[in-house]
Amino acid sequence: MSCYAGKDGALKVGTENIAMLTSWTVTQNAEVLECAYMGANWKENKSGLKSWEGSAEANFTDTAAAGTMIPAHSAANELAVGSLVDLYFYPDAADADFGFEGSAIVTSIENGAALGEVQTVSLSFTGTGPLVTDITI
Secondary structure (H helix, E strand, C coil), X not given: CCCCCHHHCEEEECCEEECCEEEEEEEEEEEEEECCCCCCCCCCEEEEEEEEEEEEEEECCCHHHHHCCCCCEXXXXXXXXXXXXXXXXXXXXXXXXXXXXXXXXXXXEEEECCCCCCCEEEEEEEECCCCEECCCC
């Protein structure tokens, strides 16, 4: 069994990694449908529809600086709220065959600046369709 260092992770949007990425999350959910009825002493539940969502944090950078990275990266601020994107979340950027992938809508982009700190950008995504993964827990 292996463990993975957070520093090795990557998030690809389309064909390019997000530049200066500092974190990402991907969450899988399933609805719970209650099947209770009068006279029963215990609730029964069924699994409903599945969904997924994700988020990412990156240091703010411009498109020109991101393009000079090797290999070239995309600046997180190049994305547009409401756009449909293909996402690839990798625990280890060196292993592109191991991770999570799916299409999602960019639901929010938040830029932040504070005195004495690096400027940041936060991204949120809502999946549309399945999240495909070869990772088992």
